[in-house]
Amino acid sequence: MSSNQLWIYDTTLRDGAQREGIALSIEDKLKIARKLDKMGVPFIEGGWPGANPKDVQFFWRLKETPLEHSEVVAFCSTRRPNRVAAEDSLLQAILTAGTHWVAIFGKSWDLHVTEGLHTTLEENLAMIGDTLEYLRSQGRRVIYDAEHWFDGYKANRDYALKTLRTALEAGAEWLVLCDTNGGALPHEVTQIIEEVREALPELQTTGENSPRLGIHTHNDGGTAVANAIAAVMAGAKMVQGTINGYGERCGNANLCTLIPNLQLKLGYDCVTPEQLARLTLTSRAVSEIVNLAPDDHAPFVGRSAFAHKGGIHVSAVAKNPLTYEHITPEVIGNRRRIVISDQSGLSNVLAKARSFGIDLEQDDQTCRQILAELKVLEKEGYQFEAAEASFELLMRSAIAQRPHRFHLKGFQVHCNASDVIESNALATIKVSVNGEDLLEVAEGNGPVSALDQALRKALVRFYPQIAEFYLTDYKVRILDSNSGTSAKTRVLVESSNGEQRWTTVGVSTNIIDASYQAVVEGIEYGLLLRSQSVPEGSPLKAPIL
Structure with a gap:
C-alpha cells in the first residue's frame, strides 16, 4: 500500500x-x-x-x-x-x-x-x-x-x-x-x-x-x-x-x-x-x-472549464495549451473548446474550423469572410458560443459544404388559447424536398411544438432518422426589452438523438420565426451528423452523459 x-x-x-x-x-x-x-x-x-x-x-x-x-x-x-x-x-x-x-x-x-x-x-x-x-x-x-x-x-x-x-x-x-x-x-x-x-x-x-x-x-x-x-x-x-x-x-x-x-x-x-x-x-x-442542469463553469468537469474565447488566449493555446490550461483536459475526461463570439479573432475561427474537420488557412479570404459575418450576426443578437452547431452550419455554408436537404416555402401557426391552462396550436408548413412540394399540418401544445411536429411529419418520409431527434431544451431571451412587444428575441434550441446533444440559435422580432430558425437548423444538423463521420472536437462529439 x-x-x-x-x-x-x-x-x-x-x-x-x-x-x-x-x-x-x-x-x-x-x-x-x-x-x-x-x-x-x-x-x-x-x-x-x-x-x-x-x-x-x-x-x-x-x-x-x-x-x-x-x-x-x-x-x-x-x-x-x-x-x-x-x-x-x-x-x-x-x-x-x-x-x-x-x-x-x-x-x-x-x-x-x-x-x-x-x-x-x-x-x-x-x-x-x-x-x-x-x-x-x-x-x-x-x-x-x-x-x-x-x-x-x-x-x-x-x-x-x-x-x-x-x-x-x-x-x-x-x-x-x-x-x-x-x-x-x-x-x-x-x-x-x-x-x-x-x-x-x-x-x-x-x-x-x-x-x-x-x-x-x-x-x-x-x-x-x-x-x-x-x-x-x-x-x-x-x-x-x-x-x-x-x-x-x-x-x-x-x-x-x-x-x-x-x-x-x-x-x-x-x-x-x-x-x-x-x-x-x-x-x-x-x-x-438527479435531474439538475450541469454546472458549465464547474472546475475540471464543467463544459467551460477548458473553453477559450479571447483571441489572444486561443492563439496562445494553439501554440501550447499550457499557456492557459492548468492540466490536460483529457486526463479527467473533459475536452478543450474554442468559443466563437464577437470577441473572436482569426485564431478562434481557425481553431474552431479544425475542430469541425474543416481546413482553413489564416490568410484565406474565406476565413476573414466567416469572421466578418460572425461579428455582424452577433451584433444582430446571434450567440454562437452557446450554439456551436449553428456556427458549424454557417462555416460550412461559407465553404460550400452545407447540404441543403429541404427548402422552407412558408408556414402558418394558429393558437387556440382557452381561459383555463392549456394553449393548443395548429401549424401548417410548406416545404420542398428533392423538388417535391409538401404541405403538412400538425398540432402541438404550443406554436413551437406544433411547428416542430409539422416539419418532422413532412420530412420523415425522406429522412427516417428524424424520428430519433427530439428537443431537450428551449431558451428565450429578449434582447432589447425597451422595445416592448416589438423587441428582438433570441431563441436557443437544444436537440438530441439519444446519444449526442447540439444547440442551434435563431433571432427575430417574431418569437415564432426565431424559434423556427433554431428548430430547422437543429434538424438539419442532426441529419449532418447521421450522414458523415463527426470530427473529434465537434459539438456532436460531446456525449449526453
Whole structure:
C-alpha cells in the first residue's frame, strides 16, 4: 500500500440526496452507485436503512448484483439514550442491510448532547461505545463520523477528544472529523487535526490495522474543498464528499474538484488514471440522473472549464495549451473548446474550423469572410458560443459544404388559447424536398411544438432518422426589452438523438420565426451528423452523459 494512498468515500446517495430539489428513486440510486463503482470509488454510502425503508431495498438490490470495486456502506446514528444497542431498532435495520462496512455518527459537541439529545455527557460516551462494540460483535467494520467535530472541539476540547477515544476503544477503524455546519477555515482544520494526532498516538502508527483519520466537510463557508485538502495534508487518509458537491444547504465537498486536485496536483493515489478519465462523464451522468442542469463553469468537469474565447488566449493555446490550461483536459475526461463570439479573432475561427474537420488557412479570404459575418450576426443578437452547431452550419455554408436537404416555402401557426391552462396550436408548413412540394399540418401544445411536429411529419418520409431527434431544451431571451412587444428575441434550441446533444440559435422580432430558425437548423444538423463521420472536437462529439 502506498503512503500516498487516499480512500475516497462518496455520500451522494445519502448526504447529497438531502439537497433541496433532489429526490432519488431506488433505480436512480442504483444507477449512480454503478457509475461510482466504475470510477473506482472505494466506499459508497448507500443511505440510512433505519430511517428510510427505500434504502433497505436499495441494499438488498445491490446484493443481487454486487458492485465490482466499491464497498457499499450503511449509515446510522449511535443508539438512542438510555437504551441497549442490541435492542435498538435503528441498529437492527443496519444489520439487516447486510453491508460489511457501517458508518456510525455520534455527537462531538457538548451543546448537541445536552440541547439536542437531552442527555448527559457521560451517557453520550456510553452511546458511542455501546453502539460500536455491538456492531463489531456482529462482524461489522466501523467508520465513526464525529459529527460537528470542529465546533465541538473549539467549544470543549477535552470532551470532544473523549468521544474519539471512546470510539477508538470500541473498535472504530476510521475516525472521520466532520465540519457539519461548514463554518471551519483551512488553517483551523490543519491545526486541529495536528492536535488530534498528537493527543491520540494510535493515529500516528502505520500498521495495516491501525486506525486512521478521515475528513467530511460542508460548503457553508465556501471552503469545503480547501478544508478537505488541508485535512489530507495534515494527515487525513479518507476524504468524504459528493459528486458535483450536492448536499444540504450549500452542499458538501465536491469530489469532482477534490479528486483531480489531490491526485494530479498533490500526487496522492485516489483512483487509477483510467478511472480518473471517467470523472467528467460521471459528473454529467449524475447530474442527469438527479435531474439538475450541469454546472458549465464547474472546475475540471464543467463544459467551460477548458473553453477559450479571447483571441489572444486561443492563439496562445494553439501554440501550447499550457499557456492557459492548468492540466490536460483529457486526463479527467473533459475536452478543450474554442468559443466563437464577437470577441473572436482569426485564431478562434481557425481553431474552431479544425475542430469541425474543416481546413482553413489564416490568410484565406474565406476565413476573414466567416469572421466578418460572425461579428455582424452577433451584433444582430446571434450567440454562437452557446450554439456551436449553428456556427458549424454557417462555416460550412461559407465553404460550400452545407447540404441543403429541404427548402422552407412558408408556414402558418394558429393558437387556440382557452381561459383555463392549456394553449393548443395548429401549424401548417410548406416545404420542398428533392423538388417535391409538401404541405403538412400538425398540432402541438404550443406554436413551437406544433411547428416542430409539422416539419418532422413532412420530412420523415425522406429522412427516417428524424424520428430519433427530439428537443431537450428551449431558451428565450429578449434582447432589447425597451422595445416592448416589438423587441428582438433570441431563441436557443437544444436537440438530441439519444446519444449526442447540439444547440442551434435563431433571432427575430417574431418569437415564432426565431424559434423556427433554431428548430430547422437543429434538424438539419442532426441529419449532418447521421450522414458523415463527426470530427473529434465537434459539438456532436460531446456525449449526453
